Amino acid sequence: MRAHVIAIANQKGGAGKTTLAMNMAAGLARRGRTLVIDADPQGTASQWAAQAPDGAPFPASVIRVGGALTRELERFRPDYGFILVDCPPAPAGETVRAVLIGADSLLVPVLPSPVDLWASLAMAKAVEDARLHNRSLRARLVLNQLEPRSALTRDVGQALSEMEMPALRSGLGxxxxxxASVLDGSSVYGQGGRGAAAVAEVEAIIEEVLAL
Ligand SMILES: Nc1ncnc2c1ncn2[C@@H]1O[C@H](COP(=O)(O)OP(=O)(O)OP(=O)(O)O)[C@@H](O)[C@H]1O
Ligand SMILES: [Mg+2]
Structure with missing residues (x-):
């Protein structure tokens, strides 16, 4: 086995990195053994998984790793089908650099506003640098917190079309x-019918990423 490694990063706080990482992890865990590496000193992904009751653990393993991430990724890779790395909201520094050297894909969640899109430009630069060592790295924006039933505004469409990094067709509403699913240490997959529309969004993202 050699895990598909998906890094999730954006220097902007609150863009939806941990939400995307944990919900994708729950979906990927149905396809193969899945690990979440919590590379954020805030430890949000670890706290999330720790909310789960004894009888219903979070469906993927979640571990905290600080430093030496390129090496740690190689160490875990043979044991998993999928590894997601939840990065800290820091300018693309040592952590993100190390992760991008070992990753197959990078997802950059971003809120659908021009200013948030501009803030993610720094990630495009980090990808360019990482490609010197990791030529096949694939990078995509993922729109998050899309308003239900409303198309992207013209401003956002315009800003998106000017970005160097393409966006996935699928996003999260x-x-x-x-x-709500954070509180019981689960994901939208654990919310029954209430989570169905959200699950469909996460599944569409997973299928798109696996086909990149
Ligand atoms: N699609 C969504 N719908 C509703 N709430 C969301 C959605 N995505 C994220 N949130 C909420 O927005 C907040 C920020 O999300 P999240 O913690 O995933 O961002 P983050 O990028 O990991 O933040 P940080 O930079 O602090 O690590 C959380 O309260 C989360 O529950
Ligand atoms: Mg986070």
Missing amino acids: RRAVFR
Whole structure:
């Protein structure tokens, strides 16, 4: 086995990195052994998984790793089908650099506003640098907190079309169930019918990433 490694990063705080990482992990865990590496000193992904009751653990393993991430990724790779790395909201520094050297894909969640899109430009630079060592790295924006039933505004469409990094066709809507599922240490997959629309969004993202 050699895990598909998906890094999730954006220097902007609150863009949805941990939400995307944990929900994708729950979906990927149905396909193969899945690990979440919590590379954020805030430890949000670890705290999330720790909310789960004894009888219903979070469906993927979540571990905290600080430093030496390129080496740690190689160490875990043979034991998993999928590894997601939840990066800290820091300018592309040592952590993100190390992760991008070992990753197959990078996802950059971003809120659908021009200013948030501009803030993610720094990630495009980090990808350019990482490609010197990791030529096959694939990088995509993922729109998060899309308003239900409303198309992208013209401003956002315009800003998107000017970005160097392409966006996935699929994104995540703004849905209360994404917030609620954190409290019981599960994901939208654990919310029954209430989570169905959110699950469909996460599944579409997973299928798109696996086909990149
Ligand atoms: N699609 C969504 N619908 C509703 N709420 C969301 C959605 N995505 C994220 N949130 C909420 O927005 C907040 C920020 O999300 P999250 O913690 O995933 O961002 P982050 O990028 O990991 O933040 P940080 O930079 O601090 O690590 C959280 O309260 C989360 O529950
Ligand atoms: Mg986070």
